[in-house]
Amino acid sequence: MNGLYSLKPWYADRLAGLRAGCAARGVSPDTLTWAGVACGAAAGAALAFLPAPLAALPVAVLLAARLGFANLDGALARDTGRTTRRGAVLNELGDRAADLAMLAGFLAVAPLWLVATAALAATLPSWLALAGAAAGAPRRNGGPLGKTERCLLAVIAAASGWYAPVLGVVAVGSVVTAGVRLHWIWRELGR
Template identity: 60%
Template sequence: MNRGLYALKPWYADRLGGARRALAARGVAPGAVTAAGVGFGALAGLALAAVRHPPVAAVLVAALLALRLAAANLDGALARETGATTRWGAVLNELGDRAAELAALAGCFALAPPWVVLLAMLVGSAPSWVSLAGAAAGAARINGGPVGKTERCLLLVVLAALPAHAGALLIALAAGSALTAALRLRALHRALAG
């Protein structure tokens, strides 16, 4: 399966090593990092909705979504480094990831018809739900694909830069997410049926 931008995760995790060690040294709880990620997603949504100068909006959204992705990477890594991993923490991590993405997408209500935004919100989360369902069934977690979490963030940056095309970009996000979910489902079927 095409891993998309997710293939860069090990490289990205290495770049965040200093931040992870600093957070651990300061005793920051992994849940606080998860909450920060949700906050960054919400701020990205606010920037999408409120900033009317596309270049400024794109820079703000890119920075906030980069921080959101960093938090999504750091919370679990911080938990592992500090020996604070719990099953409840894993649940909070997943819920935080979905909440951060939905909060960012909510900013699109100011830029596109509500049905298009709702479609993007619903279908955009499908790849994650497929992966989580597979993990619940005992399969290895499947990530990546043509429009995974990182690609969806990138599409929101493009949307911030080109707000006149918000509807078309959200439909592309939904279509790519549906394809990603279908590819993950096919991979899970092969893994679980074999």
């Protein structure tokens, strides 16, 4: 059950030319991480300041770019031999910051408690995957509601104005995804 995460290899192949261009120009993987954070924040600003459905196109474009940068940073580091432990930490922090910045845009259109609940729940799958990896399990990504699905849901909210229902789906789906990952990690560590 990998959700849209199963498309990552296909998406990475589509970005190969852009990745090669970044490598040829000496672009730092960390720069791409920060660009992803900026795109997440800009998508949050579009959610906050543009009404539905006018927010849909900018949110979609910015979140597509955010996902592209999230894919490119690590791949560029591997392709150019610039993987570092600090880069790995920055990558994880950048992913969480981009998600939280995007979700912060909902503060203008939904109750604080609901946005906070969705934001906390959205971080759980990643923290579980990192905890499992720290304990010796392979890194587990994907699930019913991961990063890509959260971005898609934000676009749906921006297009429809269904802010509260989307945040509810993000919260519940993220908890379910965390449960799926925990179950898998627990099994792996018990072997």
